[in-house]
Amino acid sequence: MGVNALKKAVFDQVDPSARPGKISATNKIVIGLILAAVGSAIVETEPTIVAGNEALFRQLEIIFGLLFLVEYVARLWVADMNPAYAHSRFPRLKFIFSLSAIIDLLSILPALFAVAGGATLALRFVRFFRILRLAKLGRFSNAWADLGAALHSRKEELFLAFSLASFTILIASTLMYWAESEAQPDKFGSIPRTMWWAIVTMTTVGYGDVYPITPVGKFLSGMVSVAAIGLIALPTGIVAAAMSDVMQRRKGKRDSA
Amino acid sequence: MGVNALKKAVFDQVDPSARPGKISATNKIVIGLILAAVGSAIVETEPTIVAGNEALFRQLEIIFGLLFLVEYVARLWVADMNPAYAHSRFPRLKFIFSLSAIIDLLSILPALFAVAGGATLALRFVRFFRILRLAKLGRFSNAWADLGAALHSRKEELFLAFSLASFTILIASTLMYWAESEAQPDKFGSIPRTMWWAIVTMTTVGYGDVYPITPVGKFLSGMVSVAAIGLIALPTGIVAAAMSDVMQRRKGKRDSA
Amino acid sequence: MGVNALKKAVFDQVDPSARPGKISATNKIVIGLILAAVGSAIVETEPTIVAGNEALFRQLEIIFGLLFLVEYVARLWVADMNPAYAHSRFPRLKFIFSLSAIIDLLSILPALFAVAGGATLALRFVRFFRILRLAKLGRFSNAWADLGAALHSRKEELFLAFSLASFTILIASTLMYWAESEAQPDKFGSIPRTMWWAIVTMTTVGYGDVYPITPVGKFLSGMVSVAAIGLIALPTGIVAAAMSDVMQRRKGKRDSA
Amino acid sequence: MGVNALKKAVFDQVDPSARPGKISATNKIVIGLILAAVGSAIVETEPTIVAGNEALFRQLEIIFGLLFLVEYVARLWVADMNPAYAHSRFPRLKFIFSLSAIIDLLSILPALFAVAGGATLALRFVRFFRILRLAKLGRFSNAWADLGAALHSRKEELFLAFSLASFTILIASTLMYWAESEAQPDKFGSIPRTMWWAIVTMTTVGYGDVYPITPVGKFLSGMVSVAAIGLIALPTGIVAAAMSDVMQRRKGKRDSA
CATH class of the missing domain: 1.10.287.70 (Helix Hairpins)
Known part of the structure; x- marks a missing residue:
């Protein structure tokens, strides 16, 4: 399989616009990951559950961050195949500054704090970011936009x-x-x-x-x-x-x- | 600019019937003033906010009263241009006894108490008048009348x-x-x-x-x-x-x- | 005015079927009396209001009872003019056993207890009857029947x-x-x-x-x-x-x- | 009356599919029994009612069980007349493994515990089964299926x-x-x-x-x-x-x- 065929396959898997109305296997996994990451962030606010499991939650957070990073790099790589960016002179740059890509980038940040140990001061702010990963789901459905318009x-x-x-x-x-x-x-x-x-x-x-x-x-x-x-x-x-x-x-x- | 042109300009600005369905810049300011005056009257009932700021609230009240007075005088001046009163022999008198003008006049009264210092006995009554300034908003919309009719x-x-x-x-x-x-x-x-x-x-x-x-x-x-x-x-x-x-x-x- | 003309006038006033869709002046008074009698029965359950006014409430009750008695006699007198009973051989007897007449008769009973002084044992039962005078209102509207049917x-x-x-x-x-x-x-x-x-x-x-x-x-x-x-x-x-x-x-x- | 005529009469009485849209006298009794059995199970959870009446409730439970057993045997006997099973080579076997028959069989079980005296450990589980007898009602109406489909x-x-x-x-x-x-x-x-x-x-x-x-x-x-x-x-x-x-x-x- 050549690079182009691989790129096409990746595009089909990570970009919802490749096959409108259908959600690829990879994207089903991404949706699961988002829900798991948000669920983990919610559960982590409960002291009686976290007590003694701090290391586990930190490792989980790093794993989620790595997986979201992989997804971001993949989307960046195939951005020039997306019709919305393809006509631009710098399709990848246009992708980077799209709302959906900014949300994805921000979703990776909380993991950095988990790696760095995290100052207590920034913790509350980071927790918010982790729950806002929910916004990543927006990319997979236009129901919200429809309801907003109505x-x-x-x-x-x-x-x-x-x-x-x-x-x-x-x-x-x-x-x-x-x-x-x-x-x-x-x-x-x-x-x-x-x-x-x-x-x-x-x-x-x-x-x-x-x-x-x-x-x-x-x-x-x-x-x-x-x-x-x-x-x-x-x-x-x-x-x-x-x-x-x-x-x-x-x-x-x-x-x- | 002659007096007539000025009067026409004032009429366009202060009378909602001049341009049906549109709200002039002046009237937007008037609406803002009404909301601010009502908001100030509401906040003033909270002792923990008023304590130490009595002078400020009194000055605010005098300013609101002066501005509503200016508006009243302007409306009175251009009353003979309003089709609803123009056919009357005494258009200004007819305006003075219209519901909308009576409400506007009553809206100025509370400020007099602020100037006079206000007997404690009348305070509760005055406060009510200040919140009833909301009724001034009625002039800008017929939605209430429509809903009432329905x-x-x-x-x-x-x-x-x-x-x-x-x-x-x-x-x-x-x-x-x-x-x-x-x-x-x-x-x-x-x-x-x-x-x-x-x-x-x-x-x-x-x-x-x-x-x-x-x-x-x-x-x-x-x-x-x-x-x-x-x-x-x-x-x-x-x-x-x-x-x-x-x-x-x-x-x-x-x-x- | 002959007896027949008087009887016709009484019929027009006390029987809602005389002029369908309209409520006569007498019936408006009767409706007012019913509401007043029920209101009085409700208020009388409140000890802080009744205390010291027992005689007043007893007198009120006797007045209500007398007025309802007058109404009952009047309805009985003109019963043979009502098309619903006129075709019967004993129109007044048929009226007496109609639901509406039984309710009216029961509505008079509580007043007897007020006259007699009333055993405490029967009091609660009597109070119920006084509130059930509301059922007398049923005669003036078929809205309940319509809603029931729907x-x-x-x-x-x-x-x-x-x-x-x-x-x-x-x-x-x-x-x-x-x-x-x-x-x-x-x-x-x-x-x-x-x-x-x-x-x-x-x-x-x-x-x-x-x-x-x-x-x-x-x-x-x-x-x-x-x-x-x-x-x-x-x-x-x-x-x-x-x-x-x-x-x-x-x-x-x-x-x- | 021959066996076949009897079987036909039993079928008409116990199988709702015999006369669609109508509920036979026997089935009305069965519905009453189901409601009574469930009601008894509910009431039995209230200690203040059961205290001193344990024997009564146990006897009731045995009676319900026996009656449900009779119904089950009757349905099994006439299963080959039901069009839904008639075309099968083993209509009774097909009936036994139908959802409705399994529910009916499970409904008999709790009575066995009442006979046996019942280990306290199994009691809670048995109580649940007794309330789930409600599911037997499902056979008499397709409203739930309709609502589910809608x-x-x-x-x-x-x-x-x-x-x-x-x-x-x-x-x-x-x-x-x-x-x-x-x-x-x-x-x-x-x-x-x-x-x-x-x-x-x-x-x-x-x-x-x-x-x-x-x-x-x-x-x-x-x-x-x-x-x-x-x-x-x-x-x-x-x-x-x-x-x-x-x-x-x-x-x-x-x-x-």
Whole structure:
């Protein structure tokens, strides 16, 4: 097998644009690796699991970093076969400065800290980077872009629903502050504090850390809870309609392909 | 530039009816000022932020008042160019007694208290006025009027849904009062008290300050929670349909414009 | 005015079937009386309001009873003009045994206890009757019958949704009992006890009196909460569709009338 | 009545496929028995009910087992009349290895333990089997299969909604861990622990065992609660649409039958 044939085979394996709608065996492994690396980063925040296994997690991190490095080099090598970069005079340079390549490069960085031992100061920052490796998955699906476009096309409705909800939260907090601030100054002692009650009530989460105790406050709270049903109905309807748009467009694409 | 040209320019800048569907640079600033003034009034209720900064907040309030005064005078000056008042014999008088102008005038009042030092007695009342400056925003959008009209056209459905919910709250409270009043007299000791439980449960907020502890009470509470799913479905469907009406009407207007 | 003209006038005023779709002035007063009588019965359960006002509430009750008695006699008198009873050989007897007349008669009873002083033993029972006066309202609207019919026509869907929810509650309770019974024997110590957790979680009420504390229990609880989203979606969709049916049918009736 | 006529009568009574869409008197009794057996198994987990009635529950269990055994033998006897097995060379053997027959056989097992006295070790396992008798009901309805098929046909939408929710839970947990881990190390001390908060908040259950106490945490929690409205809207819309598919297909089948 000549270099060109090898390069073509690598391109088919690492670049999702080579065979649209299909995910190659190599890319399935890469997806697995990303999920494993993110999972490892999440588990590592739990002290009771990490205790005594620090070396294991460090070695794992170095392995993930090496594998992502190999993938990056492979993608860089075959970048000139990708139609998106091929027409450029410097296809590899164009690839290096593409969002997807920058994300991939940043994904390798955390492993360097694992090798170097890592200053405690940078640790929190590095941990974030390791979880943001999730963004590498973006390359394999355009569902997010589709959903984003669908929501964008309904931005007026969403803005109206959002304004209405903000307005109601503000009025509710002002009234509730007036009704409860004397009875519970620590929880309803100012309008910004009362907003926490408003959002916990209107989303129907209702943790139970704040709730009215005066009769007037309870009456207002009841009114607000009922109004919230309507306010939640607005974005629910908009998002459901946007989702249905996405799905019809995707089916349309597939049928015409 | 002559006085007439200046007046025309001012009219274009301060009156939203001058260029329907567009918001002038001046009005964008006015909207920003309204939001800032309301934000300042909200933040000022938080003692930990205000402490030591009383002078700053007072000066801010005076600045907001002056700017709203300038806007009011400008609107008054160009009122005779607004088609809504132009045909009247006293266009400025008609403007002064319009809802929008009364709101604008009331918005200036709180600043006077800031200048005068303000009796503590009037403070709470003034604070309310400062937050009600939000109503000034109403002039820039007819979305609220549209939504109100859409809900009004479905008032029968909403009345039916509301009656059904009220009826269920009443029956649920009566049964629950019967089941729990002996076990928890402070929380379920009368039907009005039990209604607080009913509304917290049926809106699925569930703060956790009141909940049944007897087996019969728990059984009833379960039935009520399940019935609530259906009761919440009614207004949700009505509001979502009304919202979709609003949006279609607005798109229709824009297309025909 | 002769007796017949008076009788016709009384019939027009007290019988909703005299002028379909319209509510006479007398009936508006009757509706107000019903709401006032029910409101009074509810308020009377609150000891802090009743204390010292027992005589007032007793007098109110006697007045309500007298007025309902007058209404009953009037309806009885004009019963032979109502097309529903007119064809019978004993229209008044047929009226007396109609559901609506029985409800009206039962509504008068509580006042007798107020007159007689009332044995404490019968009090709770009487209170119930006073709140059930709400049922008198049923005569003025067929919305409930319409909604009942619409839900009945979808009874298969509702049965399927209800079975699915019951099944899930059962499986969830069994699994959770297995996971949490040792850690919290008082709350998860048997499957019937655990069902209280299941219903509070699946309706998303979440009072906070019961929640899992073991890792396995938390994992199961998370799965159940997510599954509940789908389970709540089923009856929500069915009820919303039934409601839309009711409204279209009513509009159809009105248009063809 | 000859043996063949008897066998035909038994077949009509015990096999739902004999008269599609109808449930025979015998099968109604079988369904009642299944519900009673499952109900008995559930109630038996409650110590306060079982105490002193152990013998009664054991006898009940033996009776249920015997009746299920009779049903199994009857179904086995008439298996060669069922069109699904009739064409096979060994219709009874084919019946024995069908899912429905295996479930029925497993349903008899728990009674053996009741007879034998039952080692405490196996008790928990046996209890599970007794509740899984619910699966016997599956034979009488294809609604589950229909619903499963409808959801399967929308697996892409569900996968997208599920990914989006998982992604949001992960990001929310990471941010919240960063904001609250110092203030509440026992509840937000690692990302896996924080996920419990994320799922309780995003499903709007809100037990109240975990909630943010820092201002940043409260702000993030508010954002997540609002985002959750949209995330819950996605599967709600998908499941409601799938349910409507099921119902239309079933009505189509019935109309064409």
